[in-house]
Amino acid sequence: MSDLLLIAPMAAEQRALKARAPGARVVRSGVGPRRARRAATSLATARAAGVAVAGFGGALSPELEPGELVVATELRARDGSVRDQCPGAEVIAAMLRRAGLRVHTGPITSVRSPVLGAGARARLRSSSGAIAADMESAWLAPAAAGRPFVVVRAILDAPGSEPWHPFSALRSVISATNALQAAAGVLGEWANVISPRELVLAAPRASCAGVERAIEVVERTLDRYGPPVYMRKQIVHNRHVVSELERRGAVCVDELDEVPDGATVVFSAHGVSPRVREQARRKELNVIDATCPLVSKVHAEARRFADDGYSIVLVGHGGHEEIEGTAGEAPNHVTVIASAEEVDGLDVDDPGRVAYLTQTTLAVDETKGVVSRLRERFPDIVGPRSDDICYATQNRQDAVKALARSCDLVLVVGSRNSSNSNRLVEVAERHGCKARLLDEQSDVDPHWFEGVERVGVTAGASSPERIMRRVAGALEVLGPVSVSEHAVAAEEVKFTLPREVRA
Numbered sequence: 001m002s003d004l005l006l007i008a009p010m011a012a013e014q015r016a017l018k019a020r021a022p023g024a025r026v027v028r029s030g031v032g033p034r035r036a037r038r039a040a041t042s043l044a045t046a047r048a049a050g051v052a053v054a055g056f057g058g059a060l061s062p063e064l065e066p067g068e069l070v071v072a073t074e075l076r077a078r079d080g081s082v083r084d085q086c087p088g089a090e091v092i093a094a095m096l097r098r099a100g101l102r103v104h105t106g107p108i109t110s111v112r113s114p115v116l117g118a119g120a121r122a123r124l125r126s127s128s129g130a131i132a133a134d135m136e137s138a139w140l141a142p143a144a145a146g147r148p149f150v151v152v153r154a155i156l157d158a159p160g161s162e163p164w165h166p167f168s169a170l171r172s173v174i175s176a177t178n179a180l181q182a183a184a185g186v187l188g189e190w191a192n193v194i195s196p197r198e199l200v201l202a203a204p205r206a207s208c209a210g211v212e213r214a215i216e217v218v219e220r221t222l223d224r225y226g227p228p229v230y231m232r233k234q235i236v237h238n239r240h241v242v243s244e245l246e247r248r249g250a251v252c253v254d255e256l257d258e259v260p261d262g263a264t265v266v267f268s269a270h271g272v273s274p275r276v277r278e279q280a281r282r283k284e285l286n287v288i289d290a291t292c293p294l295v296s297k298v299h300a301e302a303r304r305f306a307d308d309g310y311s312i313v314l315v316g317h318g319g320h321e322e323i324e325g326t327a328g329e330a331p332n333h334v335t336v337i338a339s340a341e342e343v344d345g346l347d348v349d350d351p352g353r354v355a356y357l358t359q360t361t362l363a364v365d366e367t368k369g370v371v372s373r374l375r376e377r378f379p380d381i382v383g384p385r386s387d388d389i390c391y392a393t394q395n396r397q398d399a400v401k402a403l404a405r406s407c408d409l410v411l412v413v414g415s416r417n418s419s420n421s422n423r424l425v426e427v428a429e430r431h432g433c434k435a436r437l438l439d440e441q442s443d444v445d446p447h448w449f450e451g452v453e454r455v456g457v458t459a460g461a462s463s464p465e466r467i468m469r470r471v472a473g474a475l476e477v478l479g480p481v482s483v484s485e486h487a488v489a490a491e492e493v494k495f496t497l498p499r500e501v502r503a
Contacts, residue, residue: 273328
């Protein structure tokens, strides 16, 4: 049975909620601010793990339609001032979407009287910045009294729907009621996993010096040359970073064929092959190179080994941009493998003259196994002058190992195409801990946390700290959290910017 307090302003809303949340305590507050304030005072001490306000609401945004749900990210006054934040709204919205419901997230404004007419709605939307309105939520918020708190409103009427035709009104009521009932069942599931937890943040975590340098290169290029600035491939493997740069005027392309002759282009942190550089020269592009210096080091090693006549075994994931760039430095000398099992099938010109290099973002332990197998087969094999696995990859994996030893679950914040983020998940799992990769807070599934008391949180080297902080903050919707940090190393590395964008 869920330990959930559901607050509904009207009797019809209360009946709809009770039908689908039999284990919850469903209380009717009454309509309007005066009754809401009185109910909040009396319910602040009521036994409940989580508190939710659920009922009907009016749309302010023209994107909303009757029967859709709005989960409040914050509660606002008519003038736009924020009365209450609602951490974890995206987590609840994602739960509702997984149940097949149409859901929006955004601010809800609470007003003292109904808002009638498209003009009045437009004015309220402009002044408050909210996407929906109700008459109780802001005044009911104190009922949460520090407990996880959610506001879910089913849209009953929308701009342009007035005056109502009787049949249209009936359809809207039925649609909103059905959505509210379905939401009640999901809110019951949410309440079942609410529990106090300890959050342990890994250190180091999030963006490394190479990633921060690449992002700053694009930002400075935009400032100096103005948009559009073209990025060949994602500048770093994080969709939030790429989207933010695109909003500023950067354009992400897969190949230079998509870039107009003479335009400004930034090469990504993963590096490019000489073939790409030659194409840029033919197109007379203004090239700003954001290749991570540690990747450039591997490129130089590939050229050195090739010049000395070695067959080069490149350990990494075929198709990854870094591997394509490195292999392109010596295409007639390089063979790419991803595992120790592939070593026995290698065919080289001279077994006594073999060298190996590795992708910088691989799992450290797994790479050691491949290199060990290479040494067994080719005793005279030579390697790079220093380990190719970058310091940031090593540090973040060491930090995850430490979390895995003491946590029930490790969350890794990073995009699906981020090699270093995926490796962190693998490292945690190899050390006996459940792990999940998530791009943002809406990817959090509360069911992951059943029976989980201690959660480790980290972020891949291509993921900004602010995204990880949003995820950690959203976990408050699953219960009170105590936050600590476990550090295994300190990072003070800084890379010089390309001369074209230095101040």
